[in-house]
Amino acid sequence: xxxxxxxxxxxxxxxxxxxxxxxxxxxxxxxxxxxxxxxxxxxxxxxxxxxxxxxxxxxxxxxxxxxxxxxxxxxxxxxxxxxxxxxxxxxxxxxxxxxxxxxxxxxxxxxxxxxxxxxxxxxxxxxxxxxxxxxxxxxxxxxxxxxxxxxxxxxxxxxxxxxxxxxxxxxxxxxxxxxxxxxxxxxxxxxxxxxxxxxxxxxxxxxxxxxxxxxxxxxxxxxxxxxxxxxxxxxxxxxxxxxxxxxxxxxxxxxxxxxxxxxxxxxxxxxxxx
Amino acid sequence: xxxxxxxxxxxxxxxxxxxxxxxxxxxxxxxxxxxxxxxxxxxxxxxxxxxxxxxxxxxxxxxxxxxxxxxxxxxxxxxxxxxxxxxxxxxxxxxxxxxxxxxxxxxxxxxxxxxxxxxxxxxxxxxxxxxxxxxxxxxxxxxxxxxxxxxxxxxxxxxxxxxxxxxxxxxxxxxxxxxxxxxxxxxxxxxxxxxxxxxxxxxxxxxxxxxxxxxxxxxxxxxxxxxxxxxxxxxxxxxxxxxxxxxxxxxxxxxxxxxxxxxxxxxxxxxxxxxxxxxxxxxxxxxxxxxxxxxxxxxxxxxxxxxxxxxxxxxxxxxxxxxxxxxxxx
Numbered sequence: 001x002x003x004x005x006x007x008x009x010x011x012x013x014x015x016x017x018x019x020x021x022x023x024x025x026x027x028x029x030x031x032x033x034x035x036x037x038x039x040x041x042x043x044x045x046x047x048x049x050x051x052x053x054x055x056x057x058x059x060x061x062x063x064x065x066x067x068x069x070x071x072x073x074x075x076x077x078x079x080x081x082x083x084x085x086x087x088x089x090x091x092x093x094x095x096x097x098x099x100x101x102x103x104x105x106x107x108x109x110x111x112x113x114x115x116x117x118x119x120x121x122x123x124x125x126x127x128x129x130x131x132x133x134x135x136x137x138x139x140x141x142x143x144x145x146x147x148x149x150x151x152x153x154x155x156x157x158x159x160x161x162x163x164x165x166x167x168x169x170x171x172x173x174x175x176x177x178x179x180x181x182x183x184x185x186x187x188x189x190x191x192x193x194x195x196x197x198x199x200x201x202x203x204x205x206x207x208x209x210x211x212x213x214x215x216x217x218x219x220x221x222x223x224x225x226x227x228x229x230x231x232x233x234x235x236x237x238x239x240x241x242x243x244x245x246x247x248x249x250x251x252x253x254x255x256x257x258x259x260x261x262x263x264x265x266x267x268x269x270x271x272x273x274x
Numbered sequence: 275x276x277x278x279x280x281x282x283x284x285x286x287x288x289x290x291x292x293x294x295x296x297x298x299x300x301x302x303x304x305x306x307x308x309x310x311x312x313x314x315x316x317x318x319x320x321x322x323x324x325x326x327x328x329x330x331x332x333x334x335x336x337x338x339x340x341x342x343x344x345x346x347x348x349x350x351x352x353x354x355x356x357x358x359x360x361x362x363x364x365x366x367x368x369x370x371x372x373x374x375x376x377x378x379x380x381x382x383x384x385x386x387x388x389x390x391x392x393x394x395x396x397x398x399x400x401x402x403x404x405x406x407x408x409x410x411x412x413x414x415x416x417x418x419x420x421x422x423x424x425x426x427x428x429x430x431x432x433x434x435x436x437x438x439x440x441x442x443x444x445x446x447x448x449x450x451x452x453x454x455x456x457x458x459x460x461x462x463x464x465x466x467x468x469x470x471x472x473x474x475x476x477x478x479x480x481x482x483x484x485x486x487x488x489x490x491x492x493x494x495x496x497x498x499x500x501x502x503x504x505x506x507x508x509x510x511x512x513x514x515x516x517x518x519x520x521x522x523x524x525x526x527x528x529x530x531x532x533x534x535x536x537x538x539x540x541x542x543x544x545x546x547x548x549x550x551x552x553x554x555x556x557x558x559x560x561x562x563x564x565x566x567x568x569x570x571x572x573x574x575x576x577x578x579x580x581x582x583x584x585x586x587x588x589x590x591x592x593x594x595x596x597x598x599x600x601x602x603x604x
Contacts, residue, residue, distance in 0.1 A: 112295045115576045119538035123560050124572065128303040204424050208542055211426050212557050227427060231546070239434045248425035253422040 014262040016271045021074060021157065024166070024252065028071020031064035036221070045142050047240050054240040057233060062226075063160040066245040070224040071251055073203050076137060077256075080206070083141035085148060089191060092152025093238055096160065106153075110146045118143060119212075126214045136215035148194040152187070159186055189267035196260035200253045207249060225251050278591065285587060289580045293573060297353070298346065300572040304565050305342040323347040349569065359566035363558065371555065375576070379544070379551035383536050385471045390478030390536075391529040397479065398486025399521060403513050405491055410529060414487070417480040425539045429473045429546040444469075470543045477539050478532065485528055489521050523594055530586035534579045 004012070014067070038058040047054040053062035095106040113121065121143045126135035159165055168178050209215040210224025218225055223245055230241035323333075340366070352359060358368035402412040437444065444466050493499060495518060502512050541553030550569060559568040 108292070112292055112299065114534070114577050115292055115297055115536040116300070116572060117534045117541070117575050117579065119541045120556060120572055120575060123556070124300055124568075125301040127309065127560060127563075128306040130308040152298060193404070200422060204422075207424050208426060211424075211542070212545060213561055228418055229429065231430070234430065234434055237438060239438070242427070242430045242434065245422065246430065249427065250419070250423050254418070257418060 004092070010023065010262045010265040014167040014259060015260070021252070021255055024067065025071045025074050028069070028074075032068045032071070034061060035065040036060070043254040049243070054238075056229075056238075056241055062244060063137065065221040065226060068250050069220045069226055069245065070248055072205060072220070072222050073249065074185065076140070076206050077199045077203040080137055080140040080144065080202045082248075083137075083194040083207070084106040084138060084198055084202070085139070085191070088145040088148035088194070089152055090144065093156050095149070096114040096153045096156035106149075108268065110149060111145050113143060118205065119208060120250040122209045123212065123214045126209060130213055131218055136206055136209055139209060139214075144198055144201055144205070148191075151190065151194055154188055155187055156183070159183055159189050189264075193260060193264045193267060196256065196263050197259070199256040203249070203253055203256070277427075281591070285584050289584060292580060297350070297569065298574040299422060299575050301342070301346050301349070301565075304563075304568060305345070307563070309563060320328070341403075341471050349566070353573075361559075361564055363562045363564040363565040363567065368566050372552065372570055372574055374556045375550060375552040378549065379540055381541055382471050382474065382551060384440055384468055384531075385467075386474035386539075387529070388538055390469075390475045391482060391525070393475070394479040394482030394529075394581060395486055395521070395525050398483040398514065398525075399490055399517065401548060402487040402490025402494065402521075403509070403517070405494075410487075411577060413483060417484050420477060421480040422466075423477070424541040424542075425473065425477050425500065426546050428477060429470070429543050431472055432469055432519045433546065439514065440511070470540075470547045470549050473543050474536060474539050478536060481535075482525060482528055486521055486525050489524055490517055493517050493520050523590065526589060526593075527586045530582040530589075533582040537575050537578070 003215060038060055042051075042055055043057055051061055051063060053066055055061055056065075072258040091106050091109075095103045116124075122136075122139035125139035125142050129135040131137045165182050168182055173181075207222070207224040207227075208213060210222050211226070211228045212224075215224055218229075226245045227242055230238070230245075234243055303357060307410075332434050334349050350358060356369075358372070360366070361371050363372050397413050397417075401410040499512055499516055507515075537553070540551060541556060543549070543555055544551045544554040552575070556568065556571045556575075558564070559571060
């Protein structure tokens with residue numbers, strides 16, 4: 001059997017995770033109408049070949065509900081992680097490049113945001129935006145940028161004083177050229193990895209806040225809503241209402257973690273050849 | 275000694291400023307909320323049947339019409355004097371509500387915090403010491419799985435297994451139903467706290483175990499460990515003498531920094547198990563637009579988090595001689 005090297009294996013795993021996530025997202029969008037269909041002739045069915053994840057007390061197919069919820073989670077995760085990463089990039093590099101009082105203010109802001117327990121902060125921001133879709137997106141996006149901002153800040157500080165950047169300045173390169181040719185190529189891999197590793201957190205916090213009742217409205221088949229509804233039926237033995245949707249969510253989060261890990265391996269030359 | 279006091283003083287001032295910022299941020303967020311407290315607590319139908327005077331009275335009670343700045347300054351003035359206001363939902367002083375709930379939560383969090391810290395440290399050292407073995411892979415895989423699992427779902431699964439299928443543990447609350455408060459024993463309380471505490475502990479392990487593992491690997495590759503090996507020290511002795519001492523410090527810092535996560539976890543776990551703690555109260559306060567209570571809880575929890583960070587900073591200085599001297603010079 002022909003053996004593949006680390007780089008090829010990393011690429012294969014990355015593609016595998018990416019394709020699976022795209023498939024789940026697409027399937028969720030396709031199945032979203034089916035997820036709302038109620039049929040009282042088939043309510044409370046345990047998992048069987050026709051209904052893989054069983055049906056709920058209104059006869060809704062849990063499989064299509066779960067996929068729709070996952071698809072929603074992934075899309076919200078992409079949106080919030082992207083917004084968060086942009087905030088982190090702007091504030092982190094501003095803090096490092098401007099220095100002085102701007103640096104102190106931004107560092108103070110980071111400490112402030114990190115000081116309020118995450119869930120509580122997402123709850124508060126979601127309330128400020130009137131809950132629902134806007135609330136949960138704003139809440140997750142505005143609370144997850146802090147650690148990436150710190151990474152960006154220390155990276156920029158480090159390259160700002162690096163010999164090759166100083167030498168480029170002495171050689172008469174403009175600041176724009178230094179930024180484009182020497183700073184961005186160095187920052188980009190770190191930033192991309194940080195961005196992908198934000199997804200798992202964003203998705204988990206979206207589901208948690210929705211579960212608590214501060215996120216997506218109850219009529220939407222989000223994972224948080226499905227699990228929160230299932231709570232009233234657990235003591236009567238309807239375990240499939242909670243077990244499968246949650247397990248599927250864990251799977252998606254793991255796929256994102258895998259994606260981030262392989263991306264780091266591919267982008268960071270040192271770790272591929274370790 | 276003097277520089278330690280100055281260091282502590284500076285940290286305390288910074289902490290006070292951060293707390294002020296937290297209270298202002300929380301207040302602004304809550305007063306920016308478009309949700310009408312009357313709608314959420316009284317309901318559309320009831321409001322329709324009420325007279326104008328009644329509605330005006332309710333609006334006054336929920337403080338809908340006062341300008342935000344005036345409300346915040348009033349709250350701050352009272353807070354400095356030790357009065358956190360009155361909860362609108364519970365109709366009790368906020369400090370009293372928080373005090374009661376915090377007692378319930380504190381035991382839960384303290385247990386989970388200590389237990390997950392010790393377990394995480396042990397697992398991390400074991401995994402780091404036997405790198406790439408099946409035990410290491412198992413621990414790493416388990417940590418990855420745990421950190422990808424939503425806390426509330428883990429709580430639900432444990433509830434299904436232990437309370438519904440096996441029926442050995444209660445499914446919720448902190449005391450048995452139908453027993454008056456005086457006859458509740460400590461045993462009852464512990465019995466009801468097992469599942470929430472277990473869930474919280476499991477979720478807390480992943481982070482510290484992975485971090486300790488990385489540190490341990492770094493240490494085992496260092497020159498002084500190579501030298502110790504060359505002198506003929508056994509693996510156990512190297513791990514206990516060189517590994518544990520160097521790994522303990524970052525682990526302690528990390529564990530103090532994780533208080534915020536444990537608090538976040540307790541909000542979810544208490545919600546699932548209907549455990550009457552601070553987290554559940556925060557959710558109720560948020561859903562019911564109870565501004566004084568939610569503000570109080572936010573400030574108290576932020577104070578706990580900052581306090582944890584402060585203790586970590588101070589401990590670091592006390593335990594690590596390098597930092598102690600560095601602080602003296604600075």
